[in-house]
Amino acid sequence: MNLNILLCLVLVATISCNPIVEAGGQDWWQTAVFYQIYPRSFKDSDNNGIGDLQGIISKLDHLKDAGVTATWLSPIYKSPGVDQGYDISDYRDIDPIFGTLEDFKQLLAKAKELGIKVILDYVPNHTSDEHEWFKKSLENDNEYNDYFIWAEGRNNNTEPPNNWVSHFKGPAWTFRKERGLWYLNKFAPQQPDLNYRNPKVVQAMKDVLNFWMDLGVDGFRVDTIPDLFEVEDLRDEPRSDDASATPNDYEYLSHIYTQDLDETYDMVYQWRELLDEHQKTNGGDTRVLMTEVYSDFEKNIKYYGLPDGSRRGAHFSFNFELIVKVNEGSSSMDILTIIDRWVDNLPEIYTPNWVLGNHDQHRYPSRLGPENRDSFMMLQSMLPGVQVTYNGEEIGMEDGQVSCDEGADPQAIKNCSIFDAVSRDFERTPFQWDESVNAGFNDGGRTWLPVSDKYLENNLKKQKEGVRSYYNTFKSLIDIRKELTLKVPTKTALLKESVMAISRPINDCRAYHFLYNRHGDTKEVDIPYGLDDSKYTVVASKLTSQHIIGDEVSQQIKLDPNDSLIVRETC
Ligand SMILES: *[C@@H]1O[C@H](CO)[C@@H](O)[C@H](O)[C@H]1NC(C)=O
Ligand SMILES: *[C@@H]1O[C@H](CO)[C@@H](O)[C@H](O)[C@H]1NC(C)=O
Ligand SMILES: *[C@@H]1O[C@H](CO)[C@@H](O)[C@H](O)[C@H]1NC(C)=O
Numbered sequence: 247m248n249l250n251i252l253l254c255l256v257l258v259a260t261i262s263c264n265p266i267v268e269a270g271g272q273d274w275w276q277t278a279v280f281y282q283i284y285p286r287s288f289k290d291s292d293n294n295g296i297g298d299l300q301g302i303i304s305k306l307d308h309l310k311d312a313g314v315t316a317t318w319l320s321p322i323y324k325s326p327g328v329d330q331g332y333d334i335s336d337y338r339d340i341d342p343i344f345g346t347l348e349d350f351k352q353l354l355a356k357a358k359e360l361g362i363k364v365i366l367d368y369v370p371n372h373t374s375d376e377h378e379w380f381k382k383s384l385e386n387d388n389e390y391n392d393y394f395i396w397a398e399g400r401n402n403n404t405e406p407p408n409n410w411v412s413h414f415k416g417p418a419w420t421f422r423k424e425r426g427l428w429y430l431n432k433f434a435p436q437q438p439d440l441n442y443r444n445p446k447v448v449q450a451m452k453d454v455l456n457f458w459m460d461l462g463v464d465g466f467r468v469d470t471i472p473d474l475f476e477v478e479d480l481r482d483e484p485r486s487d488d489a490s491a492t493p494n495d496y497e498y499l500s501h502i503y504t505q506d507l508d509e510t511y512d513m514v515y516q517w518r519e520l521l522d523e524h525q526k527t528n529g530g531d532t533r534v535l536m537t538e539v540y541s542d543f544e545k546n547i548k549y550y551g552l553p554d555g556s557r558r559g560a561h562f563s564f565n566f567e568l569i570v571k572v573n574e575g576s577s578s579m580d581i582l583t584i585i586d587r588w589v590d591n592l593p594e595i596y597t598p599n600w601v602l603g604n605h606d607q608h609r610y611p612s613r614l615g616p617e618n619r620d621s622f623m624m625l626q627s628m629l630p631g632v633q634v635t636y637n638g639e640e641i642g643m644e645d646g647q648v649s650c651d652e653g654a655d656p657q658a659i660k661n662c663s664i665f666d667a668v669s670r671d672f673e674r675t676p677f678q679w680d681e682s683v684n685a686g687f688n689d690g691g692r693t694w695l696p697v698s699d700k701y702l703e704n705n706l707k708k709q710k711e712g713v714r715s716y717y718n719t720f721k722s723l724i725d726i727r728k729e730l731t732l733k734v735p736t737k738t739a740l741l742k743e744s745v746m747a748i749s750r751p752i753n754d755c756r757a758y759h760f761l762y763n764r765h766g767d768t769k770e771v772d773i774p775y776g777l778d779d780s781k782y783t784v785v786a787s788k789l790t791s792q793h794i795i796g797d798e799v800s801q802q803i804k805l806d807p808n809d810s811l812i813v814r815e816t817c
């Protein structure tokens with residue numbers, strides 16, 4: 247029995263006691279909102295069109311104001327920019343377009359002052375071909391010759407060593423006459439894959455993590471991790487069952503020898519040990535490791551660690567199900583099935599998490615219908631565990647409008663006939679701060695992507711002034727979430743075929759209930775798991791709802807089509 251419960255039993259006669267909320271020793275990150283900043287698009291301090299660290303510093307108060315306690319920044323490392331910061335030429339320095347290491351230290355200091363944790367992106371799969379390590383490897387320097395994956399080609403070295411295909415199409419190998427060998431690049435040729443079978447590489451990359459933690463960084467988000475290891479003997483991959491793929495397409499092969507290898511999980515577990523060790527040695531709060539994996543549930547949970555917890559990996563591995571499996575047409579039943587799977591099947595020692603958007607996916611108000619944006623905002627906040635919010639979601643930002651000639655996404659602008667289908671620029675347009683020129687992103691200079699036309703009707707300043715606004719909803723949801731610790735059960739129900747319900751009973755006398763009538767007609771439903779004689783107060787509702795915050799409702803409640811709300815039950 248834990249001490250809190252014991253204390254409660256002792257005190258219960260005299261003091262009202264709530265062991266469920268108070269107990270548990272929940273760590274800072276477990277129900278936190280992690281706010282992803284895409285630095286290029288957040289705030290441009292020097293009016294050169296690209297967001298930067300001083301811009302972020304000047305807007306950290308916004309995070310504080312919104313109630314956010316942790317932020318993760320998309321890559322800010324020194325990079326030639328072939329793949330928008332995912333080709334890193336120095337893991338220990340800031341790219342000049344974003345600022346300097348001094349700026350970053352200033353950012354950390356200000357964040358610390360405001361109580362906001364700072365998480366950095368970690369891109370371990372490959373460096374830039376301009377990284378010192380690669381230059382030395384190219385010169386066959388003894389120390390570095392094995393830092394990358396070099397191999398002799400087939401057919402007397404005239405063809406790549408095997409049939410592997412790059413994510414960006416074509417052979418995953420590039421020939422360099424300096425060494426007379428081919429190197430592996432699973433993305434662009436300017437992104438040589440690091441050789442994780444070389445212990446020196448493993449150590450050098452661990453040193454990078456320590457470098458940033460020594461500066462005060464609170465954790466890392468690891469970019470698409472499955473590609474870390476490949477089989478050592480470089481054997482050919484078999485054909486996939488995708489009949490429409492051509493040999494140049496990544497989808498042509500089944501990636502059984504280049505993705506999700508056991509060694510990759512082990513490396514994640516090693517990084518976790520390193521983070522834990524850093525905390526043990528230097529004190530302070532938990533350093534958090536989060537992994538980005540677009541794989542199925544079974545693979546994804548292996549990144550968390552072994553099922554019995556004997557080895558731990560990521561504190562959480564992003565759950566993208568609400569992105570990849572939910573669309574505008576999804577029924578309440580479809581969505582609840584997805585939620586139940588995570589809630590019911592994630593081993594209890596692990597913490598669930600919920601993501602609605604990021605810099606690689608169309609913004610959810612555009613994907614799921616602008617009309618449904620606040621319903622999904624409420625849904626996400628009522629789910630157990632970590633919430634991940636992409637910058638702009640707190641004001642319900644939709645995708646911007648970008649044409650191919652204004653675009654920047656390197657894979658998309660290569661071929662304008664596929665731009666609309668594949669570009670990620672739409673979800674990366676500048677943050678909409680206010681109604682001034684360029685939405686307050688900068689002082690009217692150029693902007694690296696066009697500012698959305700919608701900024702006059704939708705910007706942070708306007709939403710702060712509104713009584714009912716997405717931003718105000720977002721803030722009040724963060725307050726509610728403070729009560730929804732991991733100990734609070736999550737109960738789902740489908741009512742009258744179209745209404746989804748999520749109940750979070752905190753104790754016998756207090757619960758939150760989320761109801762969402764997706765499609766269908768007006769429905770009258772009984773709040774499930776609620777008691778007849780309880781009091782029900784609306785604490786959040788869709789902006790167009792007839793149910794206004796503060797209204798008292800009965801256990802039986804009427805919901806218009808697409809209406810949603812959260813009620814607090816008290817007795
Ligand atoms: C293999 O390539 C080398 C270098 O280009 C050439 O000298 C040699 O003749 C080739 N051998 C065969 C068998 O084609
Ligand atoms: C409800 O939302 C769906 C999806 O966005 C939309 O197609 C439909 O028109 C909405 N229904 C009403 C009555 O607003
Ligand atoms: C551009 O994409 C279209 C549509 O997939 C394709 O037919 C065309 O060959 C591509 N052009 C180039 C230059 O790759």
Ligand SMILES: CC(=O)N[C@H]1CO[C@H](CO)[C@@H](O)[C@@H]1O
Binds near residue numbers: 470472
């Ligand atoms: C594990 C890893 O670093 N993967 C990255 C490989 O490169 C692509 C393209 O730059 C990134 O998107 C992945 O995150």
Ligand SMILES: [Ca+2]
Binds near residue numbers: 292294295296298343
């Ligand atoms: Ca700038």
Ligand SMILES: [Ca+2]
Binds near residue numbers: 439440473474476
């Ligand atoms: Ca690799």
